[in-house]
Amino acid sequence: MKEALYELSLIQAQQLIAKGVITKEDYLEGILDRIADVEPHLHLFVDFDPQALRTNCSKLSAVSSNLKPNKPLLGIPIGVKDIIDTQQLKTERGSKAFKGRIAPKAASVVQSIEEHGGLVLGKTVTTEFAWRSPGLTRNPWNLAHTPGGSSSGSAAGVASHCMPAALGTQTLGSIIRPAAYCGVVGFKPSFGTIPRTGVYPLSPSLDHIGVFTRSVEDAAYLTSFLIQNDGIDFPHHSPLPIPSALNLSNWSDAKTNMRSPKIALLKTSKWSRVSGEQQQLIDKTALHLSQSGADVSVLDLPPSFDCIWDMADTIQFAEAAEINDHLAREEPCRISSLTQTLVMKGLNVPMLEYVKAKRKQQELIARFTQCLRGIDAVLTTPSLGEAPKGLEDTGDAIFCTPFTFLGAPAITLPAGYSSNGLPLGIQLANDWGSDARLLSVAVWVENALRKFYTPRNLELKL
Amino acid sequence: MKEALYELSLIQAQQLIAKGVITKEDYLEGILDRIADVEPHLHLFVDFDPQALRTNCSKLSAVSSNLKPNKPLLGIPIGVKDIIDTQQLKTERGSKAFKGRIAPKAASVVQSIEEHGGLVLGKTVTTEFAWRSPGLTRNPWNLAHTPGGSSSGSAAGVASHCMPAALGTQTLGSIIRPAAYCGVVGFKPSFGTIPRTGVYPLSPSLDHIGVFTRSVEDAAYLTSFLIQNDGIDFPHHSPLPIPSALNLSNWSDAKTNMRSPKIALLKTSKWSRVSGEQQQLIDKTALHLSQSGADVSVLDLPPSFDCIWDMADTIQFAEAAEINDHLAREEPCRISSLTQTLVMKGLNVPMLEYVKAKRKQQELIARFTQCLRGIDAVLTTPSLGEAPKGLEDTGDAIFCTPFTFLGAPAITLPAGYSSNGLPLGIQLANDWGSDARLLSVAVWVENALRKFYTPRNLELKL
Numbered sequence: 019m020k021e022a023l024y025e026l027s028l029i030q031a032q033q034l035i036a037k038g039v040i041t042k043e044d045y046l047e048g049i050l051d052r053i054a055d056v057e058p059h060l061h062l063f064v065d066f067d068p069q070a071l072r073t074n075c076s077k078l079s080a081v082s083s084n085l086k087p088n089k090p091l092l093g094i095p096i097g098v099k100d101i102i103d104t105q106q107l108k109t110e111r112g113s114k115a116f117k118g119r120i121a122p123k124a125a126s127v128v129q130s131i132e133e134h135g136g137l138v139l140g141k142t143v144t145t146e147f148a149w150r151s152p153g154l155t156r157n158p159w160n161l162a163h164t165p166g167g168s169s170s171g172s173a174a175g176v177a178s179h180c181m182p183a184a185l186g187t188q189t190l191g192s193i194i195r196p197a198a199y200c201g202v203v204g205f206k207p208s209f210g211t212i213p214r215t216g217v218y219p220l221s222p223s224l225d226h227i228g229v230f231t232r233s234v235e236d237a238a239y240l241t242s243f244l245i246q247n248d249g250i251d252f253p254h255h256s257p258l259p260i261p262s263a264l265n266l267s268n269w270s271d272a273k274t275n276m277r278s279p280k281i282a283l284l285k286t287s288k289w290s291r292v293s294g295e296q297q298q299l300i301d302k303t304a305l306h307l308s309q310s311g312a313d314v315s316v317l318d319l320p321p322s323f324d325c326i327w328d329m330a331d332t333i334q335f336a337e338a339a340e341i342n343d344h345l346a347r348e349e350p351c352r353i354s355s356l357t358q359t360l361v362m363k364g365l366n367v368p369m370l371e372y373v374k375a376k377r378k379q380q381e382l383i384a385r386f387t388q389c390l391r392g393i394d395a396v397l398t399t400p401s402l403g404e405a406p407k408g409l410e411d412t413g414d415a416i417f418c419t420p421f422t423f424l425g426a427p428a429i430t431l432p433a434g435y436s437s438n439g440l441p442l443g444i445q446l447a448n449d450w451g452s453d454a455r456l457l458s459v460a461v462w463v464e465n466a467l468r469k470f471y472t473p474r475n476l477e478l479k480l
Numbered sequence: 481m482k483e484a485l486y487e488l489s490l491i492q493a494q495q496l497i498a499k500g501v502i503t504k505e506d507y508l509e510g511i512l513d514r515i516a517d518v519e520p521h522l523h524l525f526v527d528f529d530p531q532a533l534r535t536n537c538s539k540l541s542a543v544s545s546n547l548k549p550n551k552p553l554l555g556i557p558i559g560v561k562d563i564i565d566t567q568q569l570k571t572e573r574g575s576k577a578f579k580g581r582i583a584p585k586a587a588s589v590v591q592s593i594e595e596h597g598g599l600v601l602g603k604t605v606t607t608e609f610a611w612r613s614p615g616l617t618r619n620p621w622n623l624a625h626t627p628g629g630s631s632s633g634s635a636a637g638v639a640s641h642c643m644p645a646a647l648g649t650q651t652l653g654s655i656i657r658p659a660a661y662c663g664v665v666g667f668k669p670s671f672g673t674i675p676r677t678g679v680y681p682l683s684p685s686l687d688h689i690g691v692f693t694r695s696v697e698d699a700a701y702l703t704s705f706l707i708q709n710d711g712i713d714f715p716h717h718s719p720l721p722i723p724s725a726l727n728l729s730n731w732s733d734a735k736t737n738m739r740s741p742k743i744a745l746l747k748t749s750k751w752s753r754v755s756g757e758q759q760q761l762i763d764k765t766a767l768h769l770s771q772s773g774a775d776v777s778v779l780d781l782p783p784s785f786d787c788i789w790d791m792a793d794t795i796q797f798a799e800a801a802e803i804n805d806h807l808a809r810e811e812p813c814r815i816s817s818l819t820q821t822l823v824m825k826g827l828n829v830p831m832l833e834y835v836k837a838k839r840k841q842q843e844l845i846a847r848f849t850q851c852l853r854g855i856d857a858v859l860t861t862p863s864l865g866e867a868p869k870g871l872e873d874t875g876d877a878i879f880c881t882p883f884t885f886l887g888a889p890a891i892t893l894p895a896g897y898s899s900n901g902l903p904l905g906i907q908l909a910n911d912w913g914s915d916a917r918l919l920s921v922a923v924w925v926e927n928a929l930r931k932f933y934t935p936r937n938l939e940l941k942l
Contacts (some may be wrong), residue, residue, distance in 0.1 A: 170863045222839060339835075373798055387711060
């Protein structure tokens with residue numbers, strides 16, 4: 019059985035370990051074997067220590083204390099994007115300026131993983147500071163194509179079965195887009211649900227933490243252990259907006275129990291930029307879901323939402339400049355020209371434009387909720403099409419930006435292939451705080467699409 | 481009995497009306513008589529219509545629907561600060577530029593009052609846009625002194641027994657300070673608890689709605705009906721952070737049940753600016769509370785909090801400029817020079833300074849919670865001393881600013897008199913979200929101070 023261990027989903031692995039069918043050490047070895055095979059070609063990791071991992075894995079005990087009697091992530095190795103602080107492994111933030119940096123403390127989200135029995139598998143490649151300057155990771159479906167960014171190593175790592183799940187972050191489209199390019203599930207919960215303490219910020223008004231997995235249920239299961247109020251980030255967000263419905267038991271039957279979810283097709287004014295085959299995929303998906311019993315409608319957002327892309331840029335540029343201005347001036351040779359340009363753009367943002375964008379963001383978050391009344395999920399594209407060729411450009415985030423700007427939960431699922439054999443995805447989203455409903459719809463959609471879409475086996479052409 | 485009706489507290493009046501001991505019409509007439517006597521001298525209102533009020537009062541029915549079987553504010557007339565939109569009365573925002581303006585819709589907070597059976601008594605005088613350019617209201621304790629600002633009419637109105645309660649807003653110190661100057665209770669709950677939809681903004685990152693009453697219990701009772709998520713303002717704040725503990729029943733016994741509340745005396749680096757008699761009042765209060773059984777300690781905040789005053793200015797100036805820049809340019813003759821200066825200052829705020837102040841605000845809110853661990857309330861001064869002489873200067877807000885910047889609940893209670901016979905107050909505060917605990921401590925303190933402080937009858941020298 020050992021050969022196939024790395025193909026288990028997170029929940030499958032967790033259950034087999036919990037029941038004693040496999041040991042956590044065996045599972046880890048299966049993962050390590052897989053990584054040994056593909057890492058030289060995919061370049062997933064910036065720091066990775068198999069020996070230390072084996073030690074950490076053996077030390078894990080199923081029962082830690084009376085307070086946490088069982089560990090729902092026991093023995094699950096999880097890839098962690100390199101802008102997220104960890105204690106044993108380096109956190110270089112994709113930057114030469116932080117070469118060799120050891121964080122003083124693990125990020126809150128990493129602490130959550132470890133408290134629940136999970137393992138930090140390795141630090142996955144990120145673009146520099148989660149902005150655009152790419153790392154070395156390649157797309158497992160075609161090594162000549164980008165895996166997308168900025169959470170490149172996490173998306174490619176889950177796609178290539180080197181890890182059952184990974185952490186990423188999204189400021190505009192850094193989870194949804196690489197997940198779609200690599201043919202995996204990417205989920206970004208509502209703004210404010212997973213604390214970002216110990217994560218290098220790009221734009222605090224937009225930065226979200228999220229997960230990569232190979233199924234919606236895995237994404238929901240993992241996320242349910244990451245949501246908390248750590249008392250540091252999002253001090254206003256208490257108590258947490260997502261109910262315990264995120265526990266697996268609550269929706270293991272959602273795919274069969276949900277009847278006729280109300281799904282709204284949202285194309286936005288940017289639709290003409292989407293590739294022909296990606297447009298077709300979304301249109302076909304809408305029809306397939308309708309045939310499966312969904313109540314599908316077309317949603318037009320009012321013109322007041324058209325400012326979203328400009329306002330998101332304004333906020334991101336200004337906040338990135340505030341964070342990185344010193345660094346860009348003090349270490350100009352160790353900061354990429356793309357990041358230098360970002361800081362420059364930020365420094366040129368007029369103050370009133372930034373204040374206005376922040377105010378508009380709050381207004382539109384509320385208005386989005388009004389627009390989605392009676393709708394269970396929005397259906398749109400996660401990307402303009404397949405992963406672009408080459409590693410320089412990590413792709414366009416314009417269909418991810420609205421939901422990041424609106425702090426809205428969003429998820430992408432694989433739903434087809436391009437003529438070049440690269441994966442294509444769909445994106446589902448909802449308004450702020452509707453995470454549990456979105457995930458229920460996504461499980462239903464994932465199940466409904468099985469009639470129309472057959473996942474292909476990934477054959478790495480090494 | 482009619483002569484004394486206007487002296488009833490909110491809860492007294494509410495109970496007598498509910499039990500049928502007095503009619504709501506009689507109560508209103510008592511209030512109207514009082515207003516007729518003092519309004520020519522105090523100038524509380526900018527819009528006020530006794531005839532319409534009588535009609536509205538008679539139309540009120542105790543039972544409205546199955547959904548809201550009883551109306552806990554039935555027949556209670558409440559003063560509403562003139563930056564808060566109402567439907568029948570004008571909302572001029574203290575500005576010549578909005579002379580005669582009728583709002584399209586009542587503010588969410590006004591809707592809450594009306595849904596619970598309360599009446600909008602009249603629009604109370606505010607400084608222009610709740611900034612510094614004063615209105616005509618005078619301090620009822622001495623007509624030559626300011627009532628404080630910006631919620632001038634609300635503070636003076638409650639102090640002069642023209643209303644049992646009034647709404648105000650606080651961006652730096654516009655509730656706590658005038659309440660202290662006028663010898664009444666002023667309470668500002670945590671940021672994000674009372675939605676500001678329909679309230680003219682001064683600085684959305686700092687603007688709070690709060691109440692004026694003549695007792696802590698009245699403040700708690702009224703506030704409990706104003707807290708809601710209206711789906712427009714604070715879309716992230718859901719569900720609400722304040723439990724139903726705000727219902728009166730939960731703490732009518734708090735004053736006797738609370739044992740040894742932990743109270744921390746906080747003087748800050750600005751203490752030397754406080755008048756001698758105000759310093760003495762706070763020191764004496766700390767001793768009195770200790771003698772009454774409180775566990776009183778001294779709190780020093782870390783130096784990282786010293787930036788609060790500058791950062792609050794940065795945020796307020798920048799946001800006020802973003803809101804009023806157009807107005808200041810298009811209507812220069814109808815905007816006061818103080819507001820013109822505010823806008824000018826705002827336009828000169830460097831963008832990075834604003835972004836940094838917003839980021840620091842979030843950091844310090846979380847750090848404040850850590851600093852207050854194990855403390856039930858902070859004790860400090862609400863003002864530098866008695867209400868300043870003259871009407872031009874509405875007084876200094878520096879001891880209110882920290883709690884507004886930190887989104888923290890704060891309350892002032894009257895606790896003594898200056899040598900000039902003007903009221904002096906104390907201020908109690910807590911960290912964000914600890915409103916219920918703060919109010920419980922405040923009830924206890926109010927009760928404990930009765931041994932050491934005898935409220936004087938207000939004798940208007942007309």
